[in-house]
Amino acid sequence: MLGTLARRLRMLGIDTLYLRNAADSERKSLVRSQGRILLTKDSGLAGELADNAWLVKGADVREEFLSIAERLALFRGEIKPFSRCLVCNSLLEPIEPQRAENRVPPYVFLSRKTFSECYSCEKIFWEGTHGERMAKDVEWMREILEEGKGALE
Numbered sequence: 001m002l003g004t005l006a007r008r009l010r011m012l013g014i015d016t017l018y019l020r021n022a023a024d025s026e027r028k029s030l031v032r033s034q035g036r037i038l039l040t041k042d043s044g045l046a047g048e049l050a051d052n053a054w055l056v057k058g059a060d061v062r063e064e065f066l067s068i069a070e071r072l073a074l075f076r077g078e079i080k081p082f083s084r085c086l087v088c089n090s091l092l093e094p095i096e097p098q099r100a101e102n103r104v105p106p107y108v109f110l111s112r113k114t115f116s117e118c119y120s121c122e123k124i125f126w127e128g129t130h131g132e133r134m135a136k137d138v139e140w141m142r143e144i145l146e147e148g149k150g151a152l153e
Contacts, residue, residue, distance in 0.1 A: 001041055004061045011134060012141055013080035014072075016089055039068065062140075069144045076145045081138045085118035085125075092116040092125060100124050 006018035017036060019027060024045055031038045031052050038053040040046050046053040054071055058064040065072075083092055093116060100115040103124050112126045 002039055002056060002064065005039065005056065005064045007086050008061055008065065008137060008141065010084045010086050010089055011081060011138060013083040014075060014078055015084070018089070065141060066144060069147075073145045079142070079145070082116075082125075082134075085121060085123060087123055088118060088121040090118050090120035092118055095124075100126070 003018060003020065006016045009016040017030065017034075019030075024042075027038055027040075027045070028049060030036055031049055036052070038045070038049055039056050040053055041056050043055055046055040054068050056064050057067040084090065085092055095115050095117045097109070097113065097115060099117070101109050104112075104115070104126065108126060108128070114126065116125045117123070118125070
């Protein structure tokens, strides 16, 4: 339900666990045991978890982000763009290009100088042709969070 929003939050570097097919009982258990905040479009589930759940509203990722931006602004100090794996949420580590050579397409290896690796899912990341679009996504999210900062002070 909120997979695109989860990837955008990971893009910002925010620790974001996304459980696509988990039961509500598993989600509630993780919120309580790990001190997480549940993002949900289910008002009943949000009500059950009170302060540990944020109700997300909106028809697209921008509206969804806007619906939680004021509360999310509290975490703006944790924002470290492109520091987390977009797939599994683990932290990325820079690696020497030689370690990526046989794990990325040859043209990527020849055209890129920097690579990062997720040691959990073993994906290799590099700035690709979509990097400019991703940077624009990070920029609009940062701007929204900065605007939300004023509402909290």
